[in-house]
Amino acid sequence: MKQFRxxxxxxxxxxxxxxxxxxxEGLLQADSAAARSGVYFGDATARVKREWWYHRPSxxxxxxxxxxxxxxxMAIELAQPVEDAHGA
Amino acid sequence: MSWRLLKYALNxxxxxxxxxxxxxxxxxxxxxxxxGAGGHGLACAYYLAKTHGITRIAVxxxxxxxxxxxxxxxxxxxxxxxxPEGVRFYDRGVRLFEGLAxxxxxxxxxxxxxxxxxxxxxxTLRTARWRAEVNKHHGIDSQLVGPDEVKRAxxxxxxxxxxxxxxxxxxxxxxxxxVRHDAVAWGYARAASQMGVEIFQHTEVTGIEMANDRxxxxxxxxxxxxxxxxxxxxxxxxPTTLKMVxxxxxxxxxxxxxxxxxxxxxxxxxxxxxxxxxVYVSQSARGELVMGAAVxxxxxxxxxxxxxxxxxxxxxxxDLFPFLAGVKISRQWAGMADMxxxxxxxxGKTAIAGFYLDAGWGTWGFKATPVCGETxxxxxxxxxxxxxxxxxxxxxxxxxxxxxxxxxxxVGH
Ligand SMILES: Cc1cc2nc3c(=O)[nH]c(=O)nc-3n(C[C@H](O)[C@H](O)[C@H](O)COP(=O)(O)OP(=O)(O)OC[C@H]3O[C@@H](n4cnc5c(N)ncnc54)[C@H](O)[C@@H]3O)c2cc1C
Numbered sequence: 001m002k003q004f005r006x007x008x009x010x011x012x013x014x015x016x017x018x019x020x021x022x023x024x025e026g027l028l029q030a031d032s033a034a035a036r037s038g039v040y041f042g043d044a045t046a047r048v049k050r051e052w053w054y055h056r057p058s059x060x061x062x063x064x065x066x067x068x069x070x071x072x073x074m075a076i077e078l079a080q081p082v083e084d085a086h087g088a
Numbered sequence: 089m090s091w092r093l094l095k096y097a098l099n100x101x102x103x104x105x106x107x108x109x110x111x112x113x114x115x116x117x118x119x120x121x122x123x124g125a126g127g128h129g130l131a132c133a134y135y136l137a138k139t140h141g142i143t144r145i146a147v148x149x150x151x152x153x154x155x156x157x158x159x160x161x162x163x164x165x166x167x168x169x170x171x172p173e174g175v176r177f178y179d180r181g182v183r184l185f186e187g188l189a190x191x192x193x194x195x196x197x198x199x200x201x202x203x204x205x206x207x208x209x210x211x212t213l214r215t216a217r218w219r220a221e222v223n224k225h226h227g228i229d230s231q232l233v234g235p236d237e238v239k240r241a242x243x244x245x246x247x248x249x250x251x252x253x254x255x256x257x258x259x260x261x262x263x264x265x266x267v268r269h270d271a272v273a274w275g276y277a278r279a280a281s282q283m284g285v286e287i288f289q290h291t292e293v294t295g296i297e298m299a300n301d302r303x304x305x306x307x308x309x310x311x312x313x314x315x316x317x318x319x320x321x322x323x324x325x326x327p328t329t330l331k332m333v334x335x336x337x338x339x340x341x342x343x344x345x346x347x348x349x350x351x352x353x354x355x356x357x358x359x360x361x362x363x364x365x366x367v368y369v370s371q372s373a374r375g376e377l378v379m380g381a382a383v384x385x386x387x388x389x390x391x392x393x394x395x396x397x398x399x400x401x402x403x404x405x406x407d408l409f410p411f412l413a414g415v416k417i418s419r420q421w422a423g424m425a426d427m428x429x430x431x432x433x434x435x436g437k438t439a440i441a442g443f444y445l446d447a448g449w450g451t452w453g454f455k456a457t458p459v460c461g462e463t464x465x466x467x468x469x470x471x472x473x474x475x476x477x478x479x480x481x482x483x484x485x486x487x488x489x490x491x492x493x494x495x496x497x498x499v500g501h
Contacts, residue, residue, distance in 0.1 A: 001395060015396055019386035033486075040429060040485035041336035044327035046389035068341075069389050 002071070007078055009058060020052040023063055048074060059086070107274055108153075108281035114288055117314035118146045120468060121306050122321060123293045123329060125149035126158040127269070127454065128446050129321035130276035131461020132468070133285045139462070140469035143284035146315075147277075148308060150292035150325075154273030157323045158454065160391075160423035162346050162380045162501060163269045164359055164370065165455040166203050168223050168230045168261040170215075170496035173479040174432060175226045177459060180476060182263055184458035192275035196267050197373050201358050203264020204238055205500050208253040208364040215495045216259035223261070233260045241358050249407040253364060264359050266370050266378075272457055296332040296443065303333070303442030317468055319444045321460075324389070324424025326447040333440045338482050339426045343384040344451045344501075345397040347420035349412070351375030361500035365404040368500055376418070379405060382499050383425055383451060393420045425450045431498065432491035435464065435480040436473040444468055445482070451501040 002014040024038045046069035053062045061079035066072070096102070120136060122129040125147045136142040149155070165185055167178035189196045207213040216232055223230030235247050235255050247255045277287055288310070295307035296318060305314040320329040327337040352375050361368040369379045381401050384394070398420055406413055427450045428434060434448035446464050449456065463474035473481070484490060 014385075015400075017385075036486060036488065037336070040338050043331065044337035044340050044387075045331055046341075049387075051386070066386075068387050071388055071390065071392075 004053075004064070004073060004076060006055070006062065006076060008082070009055065009060075012055065016057055017053045017055050017062075020054055023050040023052055052079070108277040108287050111286050111288070114146055114148075114286070114291070114308070114310060114313050117305075118286075119144040119315065120317045120319065121145075121313055121315040122147045122319045123306070124156065124321040124323070124325075125153045125273070125277070125287055125289065126156045126321060126323060127154070127273050127276065127457035128158075128323075128449070128460045128464070129319065130273055130280060130287075131457050132319055132321065132446065132464040133461075134276045134280040134283075135461045135465035136469060137280055137283035137285055140465060142469060145280075145285045146313060147280070147285060147287045148291040148293055148306070149287075149289050152289050153277055153287065154270055157423040157425070157449070158273050158457070159270055160346070160421055161269055161454040162368070162370070162378050163266045163454060164203070164264065164368075164501055165267055166261055166264040166500075167228055167455075168203070168205075168219055168259065168264075168496065169493055170219050170222060171432070171491045171493055172222065172226065173491060174493050174496070175222060175228060177476050178455060179226065179228055180462075181456045181459035182265075184462065185265070185267065185455070188272070188275070188458060192279050194271055194275040194278070196271045196275065198265055198267045199373065200263060200265045201370065202241060203261040203359045203500075204233075204241065204361065205259040205261075206238065206255050206360065206362040206364070207257045207259070208249065208255055208362065210256070212364060213257050216257065219259055219496055229262045231260055233258050242356065242360060244355060244411065245360070245408055246410055249365070250410070252407065266359065266372065268373075269454060272454075276457075276461070293329070293332075296329070298333065298440070301441060303440060316442050317444065318442060319446060319464060319468060321446040321464075323426050323447065323449055323453070326426045326445075330445075333438075333443050335438060335440065338434055338485050339428055339448050340387050341389050341424050342386070342427050343388050343390060343392070343422045344380070344425040345384065345393050345420060345422040346378065346380040347398055347401065347417050348372070348376040348378050350416045350418045352377070352415070360408065362404070362408065363499045365407060366499055367401055367404045367408070369405065369408075377412075377415075380501065383427065384422075389424060391422045391424060393422045427451075429485070430490035431493040431496075433480050434482045435460070435477045436467055437471070438482070448480075450497070452497045454501075
C-alpha cells in the first residue's frame with residue numbers, strides 16, 4: 001500500500017490524502033490571461049513537479065514534490081504552520 | 089488434436105492471409121503520417137483511404153497495434169452525454185458502430201445491453217433528469233426510471249445497497265452497448281491495409297520536423313519520414329507529441345484502472361454504473377464481470393495497477409451485489425488516460441500548420457473511435473475542422489468556453 005512520510009504525521013496511507021493539483025508558481029500575481037494559461041496549459045510530460053495535497057483526518061495542507069513517472073515522492077513539507085491551519 | 093489442426097500446423101503454406109501488411113521499412117515520404125496505431129489512428133487511416141482517396145499513409149506505433157488504451161478499455165459504447173456538442177458527436181459514433189461489423193467484415197461482438205446510471209440521492213437524480221432531457225431533445229433514447237425498473241432489468245441488485253445509499257432511480261439508455269475492443273482495432277487495420285495504408289509497429293516517433301512554421305516530417309527510431317501532415321492520436325503520450333511541436337498541453341495524464349472476475353454463467357445483462365459508489369460493471373461474452381471506477385487520485389505516467397483500486401472497488405461493488413463476495417478477481421490492469429479539465433476531447437487543427445490532434449479522450453474515447461476516425465479524416469483531407477468537432481478545439485481553454493461534460497463522464501465511461 002502506498003504511503004507518504006509526513007514531516008509531522010509520520011508514515012500515513014496515501015488514501016488519507018487528496019491531490020488538489022499542481023502548485024503553479026506566481027499564479028496569484030499573474031494577470032487573468034497568464035493565470036488561465038498557467039492553469040490550463042503546461043508541460044504535462046513525465047517530470048518532477050510540486051503539488052498540493054490535503055490530509056483529510058488532520059485537515060492539513062502539504063506541498064509535495066513528486067516524480068510523475070515513478071510516483072516517487074522526493075520532498076514533502078507542511079504548507080502552513082499547524083496553528084494557522086487549525087485557526088488556533 | 090484434430091487432424092485438420094495438425095495438418096495446418098505442419099503446412100507452411102497457410103491459406104489465411106495476414107490481417108494487415110507489415111512492410112519491411114517505411115518509405116521516404118507519405119501524404120499523411122499518423123502517430124499511434126490505436127483505434128483512433130487506424131480509423132482515421134481507414135476513412136482517409138475510403139472516403140477521401142488518400143492512401144499514401146503510414147501509421148506508426150511505438151508498441152504493438154491496439155496495445156494502448158484501445159486494448160485496455162472496458163468497451164462501453166453510449167451517447168447519453170450532457171452537452172449538445174457531445175450528444176451530437178457521440179450519437180454519430182454509436183450509429184457508425186452499429187454498422188461497423190458488416191462494413192469491416194469482422195465480428196465485433198457488438199452487444200446492445202441497455203445502460204443504467206444509478207442515482208442514490210436527489211442531486212444525482214437531478215443530473216440524470218437534465219441528461220435525459222438534453223438527450224431526448226437530440227432524439228436519443230434516454231429516460232429517467234424508478235428503482236422498480238432497475239430491479240426488473242437486474243433482479244440480483246440490492247436496491248438498498250446495504251442500507252447505506254438506497255437506489256432512488258436511474259438514467260436508462262437503451263442503446264448502451266459493449267463491443268470487443270481488439271477487434272475494432274484489427275478490423276480497421278485490415279481494411280485500411282487492404283486499401284494500401286502501411287502500418288509499422290515498434291516504430292517510435294521521437295521528434296517532429298518543422299520548416300517555415302509547418303510540419304515537414306517525423307523523426308523515428310527507424311529514420312526520418314517526410315510528410316506535411318501529421319496526426320497525433322497517442323492518448324496517454326499526448327503531452328510528449330505536443331512538446332515536439334512546441335505546444336503546451338491542456339491534457340494531463342492520469343491512470344485509469346480496471347479488472348475482471350473469473351468467468352461466470354451469464355446473469356448480468358445491462359451495464360450498471362453508479363457515480364456515487366464510483367463503480368461500473370458489465371458482463372462480457374466470456375462471462376467475466378468487467379469492472380472499473382473513476383481515475384486514480386493523481387497524475388502519473390505509468391500503467392502500474394494498485395491494490396487500493398481493487399480493494400475499494402470490491403468494497404463498493406459488494407454494496408450493489410453482495411452475493412459476489414466469494415467471486416475472485418482474476419486480472420487487473422491500467423491505461424494512461426489523457427484527461428481534460430472539462431471531460432470533453434481536444435480535436436482538430438492546431439496552431440502548427442500540418443499538425444493535427446486527436447486527444448483528450450481520457451476515460452471515454454473508445455466509443456468515439458469510428459466518429460473520431462471519420463471527422464479527423466475529413467479534417468486532414470480538407471484542412472478544415474469537421475463541423476461535429478468545431479467545439480473541441482484547445483482554444484476553448486483560453487476563451488473559457490468549456491464544455492462541462494463531467495457530469496456525464498466522470499465514472500461512467
Ligand atoms: C481502463 C480503461 C477503461 C476505459 N473504458 C472505456 C469505456 O468503457 N468506454 C469508452 O468509450 N472509453 C473507455 N476508455 C477510454 C478509451 O480506451 C480511450 O479513450 C481510447 O481507446 C483511445 O484510443 P486511441 O486510439 O486514441 O489511443 P490508444 O489506443 O492509447 O493508442 C495510442 C497509441 O499511440 C502509441 N504511441 C504513443 N506515443 C507514440 C510515439 N511517440 N510514437 C509512436 N507511437 C506512439 C501507443 O503505443 C498506443 O498504441 C477506457 C480507458 C481505460 C484506460
